[in-house]
Amino acid sequence: MPQQHDGGAAPAAGSAALPVRRTSTVGNLVRGALIGLVETVPGVSGGTVALVVGIYAQLLESADHVVTAVRRLLFGPERLAGAREHLAAVRWRLIIPVLIGMAVAVFTVAGPMAAAVENHPVLTRAAFFGMVLASLAVPLRMAGLGGLRMRHVLAGLAAAVLTFWLVSLPPTTISATPATILPAAAVAVSALMLPGLSGSFLLLTVGLYEPTLQAVDQRDVGYLGIFAVGMVLGGIVLVKVLTWLLAHHRRMTLVVLAGLMLGALRSLWPWQTESRTLLAPDDAWLGVLSLGLAGFVVVGLLVALDARLARRQG
Numbered sequence: 001m002p003q004q005h006d007g008g009a010a011p012a013a014g015s016a017a018l019p020v021r022r023t024s025t026v027g028n029l030v031r032g033a034l035i036g037l038v039e040t041v042p043g044v045s046g047g048t049v050a051l052v053v054g055i056y057a058q059l060l061e062s063a064d065h066v067v068t069a070v071r072r073l074l075f076g077p078e079r080l081a082g083a084r085e086h087l088a089a090v091r092w093r094l095i096i097p098v099l100i101g102m103a104v105a106v107f108t109v110a111g112p113m114a115a116a117v118e119n120h121p122v123l124t125r126a127a128f129f130g131m132v133l134a135s136l137a138v139p140l141r142m143a144g145l146g147g148l149r150m151r152h153v154l155a156g157l158a159a160a161v162l163t164f165w166l167v168s169l170p171p172t173t174i175s176a177t178p179a180t181i182l183p184a185a186a187v188a189v190s191a192l193m194l195p196g197l198s199g200s201f202l203l204l205t206v207g208l209y210e211p212t213l214q215a216v217d218q219r220d221v222g223y224l225g226i227f228a229v230g231m232v233l234g235g236i237v238l239v240k241v242l243t244w245l246l247a248h249h250r251r252m253t254l255v256v257l258a259g260l261m262l263g264a265l266r267s268l269w270p271w272q273t274e275s276r277t278l279l280a281p282d283d284a285w286l287g288v289l290s291l292g293l294a295g296f297v298v299v300g301l302l303v304a305l306d307a308r309l310a311r312r313q314g
Helices: 025-039 046-052 054-075 081-089 093-118 121-136 137-143 152-166 180-188 199-204 209-217 221-248 249-266 285-313
Strands: none
Touching: 025 093, 025 152, 046 121, 046 137, 054 081, 054 093, 081 121, 081 152, 081 249, 093 121, 093 209, 121 137, 121 249, 121 285, 137 249, 152 199, 152 249, 180 199, 180 221, 199 209, 209 221, 249 285
8 A cells, every 4th residue: 555645645535544454254353352351451552452453444444434424314415325325334344343352352351350450460561561562563664664754753752751641640539420431431432543542541540440340340331321422422533533644644643653652651661659650670570571571572473463464465
């Protein structure tokens, strides 16, 4: 696929100008399960996993078509015909298995994952630190390192610094009411679309992480219904913004996404207090380092496989 440069001609509507990978139903179920799994871990972004496994573009493009279909149905022109046109463009053979895989993973591992994060925080963070660090190669490779200019580097560094500051804020506790759940969910949905930003971590920051996981584990329909409405509202805005940015400023957007991922690594530093004060490594640092390296290698192999598939398919 020809590379888009900042300010270049925009591609067709709905195109995210990112590589599109041919996938299988079983593979998409697994991809969805991986995304759902990391969505329950504070500090890790489902968008990062979507990038690594090669379906980020398809997910964003399909979400854009769904949003546009709803808009056409409500406001026209040609309400039914326009909505059908955009719904037909959705990659349902990808979206449905991914959503199923995500749902199964979330409702299966939400409780155990919360327990693992609480009981083994150092080891959990170490594994995901290595995984996210290796994932940085994905948006940078897509952006094309050879075409980077000083403005790209400065924007990426600014995104990294801003994210580093955001994830260093000490957690607070707010009551789980519709007035707080709705906006929190709208912000948390960014984890599905913005590699580097973790919806679980944002929920942890405002004190809604454990209530949300408990609602999932206990099938609290009322809580989950409000949360779903917030995610839909936030997703509608974010999908349109991201689609436009990737169509018109592809390289800059990808570099900023890489900066978000880099800054978010602060939240995954293995040794830190509950108030997020960073600590020096302890006496068990060798085992923690080994686990982090294992996570790095696993994702590194996935990134290398994705690059190989990209060369074979394009």
